[in-house]
Amino acid sequence: MTDVDLEQRAINVVRGLAMDAPHAARSGHQGTAMALAPLAHVLWTRILRYDAADPEWPDRDRLILSAGHASILLYSMLHLTGQGLTLDDLKDFRQWGSRTPGHPERGHETPGVEVTTGPLGQGAGNSVGMAIAERYLRGRFGPDICDHRTFAICGDGDLSEGLSHEAASLAGHLGLDRLVWIYDDNRITIDGPTDLALSDDAAARFRGYGWNVIDLGDAATDLDALETGLRQAIDHEGAPSLVIVRSHVGYPSPNHTDDHEAHGYALKDDEIAATKEILGLPVDEAFHIPDDVLSLYREAGRRGGAAHDEWRSRRDALAPDVRARYEACLAGTVVEGATLDLPSWEPGEKIATRKASERCLQALADAVPGLVAGGADLTSNTGTTFAAEGVQSPAEPGGRQIYFGIREHAMAAAQNGMALHGGVVPVGGTFFVFSDYMRPAVRLAALSGAKSIFVWTHDSVGVGEDGPTHQPVEHLAAVRAIPRLGVIRPADANETAGAWTEAIVADGPTGLVLSRQDLPVLEGTDPDKVRFGAYVLRDPDSAPDLVLVGTGSEVSVCVAAADLLSEDLAVRVVSMPSWDRFAAQDDGYRTSVLPPDVPTLSVEAGTTLGWARWADDAVGIDDFGASAPGALVLERYGMNAENVADRARQLLRSTTSR
């Protein structure tokens, strides 16, 4: 038997697994997995630099399956190459508690899964961030330490999503020539053939982005052509590459090749049998893997071992201070022995929290060498400036300032890619109202535990004249609703420093919600208490008659209202920068801050949705804002001491009359 035969049999084994696992689960997508088995074979046996013994080797090539519905293909290759996924894992595909969920999930104990994909376009966006992270580390630590490539497999869906435009345009601008997208042009979507809805000339479009385009035509089963195309892409300098491959969903199933029904539904017994017959696989044995096929892949999995060893030696030879910085990058945190030396402000000063945030970021540059920062065309407005650290570009690969352009979604998806690549703590800024534009990626940051820091400024109707299109109202509720996302809205500059500490020590993503307008630095705000989520900022001498609880710019309104009320009432003021952190405290702490038997009024320049958990009544804004000077808009919407004091007295009256 020649190697060619073995390779072909190996590919057919992968196709068999791609049918068997969905069949066992009665659910799943075998179509694309079958079509791309030859591509996967070429990637894992001839192209990718990896060491199956350590799927987390920092200098491995990254392979992202943006077409995440074809997860069984990825899982099959991870098992076959010996990266720690077992045959039982494959048999457990899409079952409760298994390591092989319906779509690949980073952080789900599936070794070798780089990012969480499935929502279309996200993997493509992540891959741009991975390529940036690779270049950044190469720029900082040299090619001895970082010298790899990023591949993403994209389908029609990925490239139809707007995110793909932003990500590709950004990658083209940045000249990320270590990035290769493989476009699986299978011309099938869930609704049917792509020509129902899609007529793009993808090659023309990507050339418009400045990409190198390699069209392999109908080569999806031609291993040497695939390898040649991928090597051309790898060797191309100065621009990312798109390799277009025309594939056939469900191939070689006799009745479901190129059938959109083969996309999302597990094939039936007889169809599988007929296909296995074509493939030369035993019809009555599921999950069939002959020893020689397994050996072929296991050997491929060991190919990178020597390179890994050599890399380890080079890393071990790093000077101690360089090594410390490198490890801090990988850990996404502070250099060992360094401290977070954040600025502080005196009560009475006035400074917008976005400006305070900008100063914090600069102060962290040395201690947290993984930090890179940028804005979606609002760099200066959002204070995500890092220009003193160089502008990320081919000429300055170690540059820490990234101009993301007007591409909020790609920014967030790229941030996730950087964070999950490791080595980089990415900071991205835009106006809070435009958090909507990046929301799918923010969700995936939370789901996959990507330590992305989202800087959302201009956080209320205080934005002013730009009007309701630019004034967030519902956004605090909307981001608080995302599980596992840290959300912090500091009351002033000192809490902003505390929020930055929290973001740096966090395991996952954090959203910092910051004011456009100047805010007074308050007596009593404490950076060290931000981690509790809420704390007593000011307490009366006697037991409180009333609690005013606010967040961000409304904490100072609460303080002023407390002053108005203090003649006849004992008023506590609570600053509550983070709901999620407060919810995580024990009952004792929570009731010590917000006693259940004391009438509590919340004040926040946003929707009242959700405040009923923490307060008896809520001063908020449950409609869209308006275009006028910001201070006036806040005033008209009741965000002032007089209105808060009135509402507090109303609350006390209604409580008494109960």
Added chain:
Amino acid sequence: MTDVDLEQRAINVVRGLAMDAPHAARSGHQGTAMALAPLAHVLWTRILRYDAADPEWPDRDRLILSAGHASILLYSMLHLTGQGLTLDDLKDFRQWGSRTPGHPERGHETPGVEVTTGPLGQGAGNSVGMAIAERYLRGRFGPDICDHRTFAICGDGDLSEGLSHEAASLAGHLGLDRLVWIYDDNRITIDGPTDLALSDDAAARFRGYGWNVIDLGDAATDLDALETGLRQAIDHEGAPSLVIVRSHVGYPSPNHTDDHEAHGYALKDDEIAATKEILGLPVDEAFHIPDDVLSLYREAGRRGGAAHDEWRSRRDALAPDVRARYEACLAGTVVEGATLDLPSWEPGEKIATRKASERCLQALADAVPGLVAGGADLTSNTGTTFAAEGVQSPAEPGGRQIYFGIREHAMAAAQNGMALHGGVVPVGGTFFVFSDYMRPAVRLAALSGAKSIFVWTHDSVGVGEDGPTHQPVEHLAAVRAIPRLGVIRPADANETAGAWTEAIVADGPTGLVLSRQDLPVLEGTDPDKVRFGAYVLRDPDSAPDLVLVGTGSEVSVCVAAADLLSEDLAVRVVSMPSWDRFAAQDDGYRTSVLPPDVPTLSVEAGTTLGWARWADDAVGIDDFGASAPGALVLERYGMNAENVADRARQLLRSTTSR
């Protein structure tokens, strides 16, 4: 004085207004408005078909300023051409209560503003919907009744956003040759020159979408070249056109032409004076409009009057039944005299609400002739099928089925454009989890009162094997947080019919949140009570000890839990399909359904955020879901009668022990 001189002076007057209004407001963007004054002049005096006496003439050309920050340009032209905006309105730019807010707002009493723009890319997306609506009405009622064009002015920001990719790709596929985008290629963004972040070859990209591209180069001030280019675009058949114009922000300001600071900050006194001197405008007079310039524009505003009269005659000549359908289209509602004959189901049947919704949609086809429907590649999955009504395409302009492709954001933005064009009630479907992808457009639907119907199916972890990437958890809270958005999650098929009635009679947008899985048709659900938001579904014979309140698929869980508890407890079950509708009821009704003194437990397969307003405790899901069969996932997350009964008893114990 020649006409050429008058035209040039007129353009300079517009530039003067573009400086004076931001100056008076001490806020605003004069840069693009000044740069595009010649383009605006050509559009409103030579190209656009409109009748200033009636800015709402249904057969007018539509002009969308997607670059909404240049609002003062639009407002100036609307005033000058006599569409009802006064000089005082211009002087009130960006002030509280004015008709000239920072960004154009549809529905804000600003005559002539077609859509709300500012969030980048949205106007471009809307324009695709406008062009679809125009073609639809032309297809249905003929060119005598509908025969106009749609223009959108887009900046670098619009074309950088991913939405522009989706919208342009969709327009190219649909062959919308009545659509013209004007790309204001000014090479300036807020951060600085576009080359900080943008290297696209826009012409190549749009040719990749199948568009006709006309590059006018540096012709931004050449009126005849602009006119010629626009006419070429208008005359091109079979594809939409992109007209590229290189303009100069802030022109002819001596120090701020092509300066990114001229984008967002009002120019100072001396700079305005120097610029007015160049423009030949009186330096010491703000808002200067000479009579001959006003006459020029007022005359232009009357140009379309005769065409409007002729159109009115043709419309009046329509056969009565055709006229009735046309008026129903324009009103976005039911043909006069027709009834909404929606299906009903018997208790005991089982049907997914997405399937019930599909049947409702078919049942509405005749009564609501403006309805068009489609999905973002999930047409059949979401039940947004209308194929019997023809597929929207050049060959079938009256087709009511739209294949939006894998473009959720463009779908929603196009829906808004159709709705605000008038004549169409657009229905768009995707999985609920992907409502995140369209969220910026959903927000604008709510803000601008666009009657878009969003069909969001697969509405919980009940989605099953596809896993957490495809399972909505936080999305109910997230869409409920959007002001003015109707959100309805029906408990079963009969409530689904009620939800459709609500969507049809609504003035603004509605989100229908529907199950993937079959749900039992319940005893007592009432389509006519959906409008109250919540109602008592089942009441015990005695006063209730406990209220169980659920939405959607969890109402049947509440009923089953009530059965378990009924041996020793009097349990009321409340179905609550719509928070917003319930919140709008009076106190008396609300307390009659959810009595404040009866312990109340909510049950919903999503985040508990917000439920504290309605219930004393909440059974919900405050983390991401998991990949496994849907029924099992729901079970494991506690969405079952036993767990709800346990939690109810816990609640009663804690209430008693208080």
